[in-house]
Amino acid sequence: MLVYHLPGTFETREDHLDLLWEAGATGLEERAGLIRAYFDEETELPPLIRDGEWRLEADQDWLAEFKANLRPVQAGRVTIVPPWLRAEIPAGQVGLVIEPGMAFGTGHHATTRMAVEALSDLNLDGQTILDVGTGSGVLAIAGALLGAEYALGVDIDPITIPIAEENARDNAVPEGRTAFMVGTLGDDLPGDVVADGVFDVLVANLYAELHDLLAGAYVGHLRPGGPLILTGILTTKLPLVQDALDREGFTDVQVRTDGEWALVTARAGE
Template sequence: MLVYRLPGTFDTREAHLDLLWEAGATGLEERAGHIRAYFGARTALPPEIADGDWTEEAEQDWQAEFRRTLRPVRAGRLTIVAPWHAGEAEEGTRPLIIEPGMAFGTGHHATTRMATEALSELDLAGVRVLDVGTGSGVLAIAAALLGAGFALGVDIDPITIPIARENAEINGVAPAQARFEEGTLGLGDLPELEEAPFGVVVANLYAELHDLLAGEYAAHLVPGGPLVLTGILTGKLDLVRAALDREGFTGVTVREDGDWALVTARRGEEP
């Protein structure tokens, strides 16, 4: 079995996980301060992930091990589970089933869990929700399961969209409840973005993108509407705070989990 060992954890190397999948990894595992990527053959890797080392190890059933270790995660009123744990949601919660794959977002990362918890704390009944950088679709699907009237997930990566749609179908969420489209904010390329503003905007990106998109968040959000931002390293909180202040957001709150932070705010009321 050919293993590529990369220093770090899923949290510290989150941005590199998709690069490993795209390079041909057949599985990923976090163990003893390293990410272990399993390959069928040695392959050239992009420079961002070239600081690891290749090893040959005895064959093992990594899929069985992955299934064993990927446990359900409680996130507010939902429990995020893989399909093989669909019957193991915590009592009093609803299962949110996510198939692990290239669009990483199983709920085990602190940012996904915190954002799902934040959505659980809102009254989403009948509300239109915009999920920016939807990935696996987990946050848009969560919003639909929590009672949103409609959720739109957008992502610039076309590979994520069919995965998000499959995850929605697994959860019994119809396109009328949650739709997923390739696109960007502010370019008018999606008619849904030209309709009435959304009641809630959620985005699991990174601080620099939140800084760039803060004006678009405001433009697509009703006055007083909640904004939920995550994917933010705690060292980059000042950048996000400054962007929200620049765009007139109020009531900014911060929740931290290790190196990661969730920021919530509300769009300022119209003068």
């Protein structure tokens, strides 16, 4: 079995995964900070991903191994599981079922888990949520399952939208409680439920530089006093995000960390 080992970071992860698929990878796996790409033969790779190495490994059913290693993830009141582990959702927990995709969030990464935990800490009954950079839709869906009236997920990648919609259906989210669209915070957001584009809660799993860039837009889409949940932040980049929130008048800024990753919560200024 021919495997290409490529170091990855959160910021470059999506680009690396997309390029490896385009280069002909038959499967992708993330393990211990490495992206493992499976190929039938050694292939010329684009410059951006040439800093890895080819290894010949014993044949194995990598998909079966990947599935076997997945365990339920408890994030506050929510337990995130793949479809084949539905029976392992503990009594009293909100079950969130996500089909593991090699290029989209499953809830097993610390950044996603911390964001779901932060949502779980809130009383979301009747609230509206904006999920920026929604990917698989896991955060918007978690919010809806936790009681939100409406959760809108936006992402610049059109490939993510049907996957997020399918995940919402798989979790039996009632019609109209979630919606997903291609776009950015500079676009007009649908006004059927949130007519003014201002939400009760805003969550974004991006990275520090984007949080810095979007901090002003967060203000414009979050009601005064509303909770802001930001993740995807390397601890080394925390000051960049904290300075941006201070600049835009956010209050009650708090930080949680898990290894090299940080989650920042705050509230929009009154």
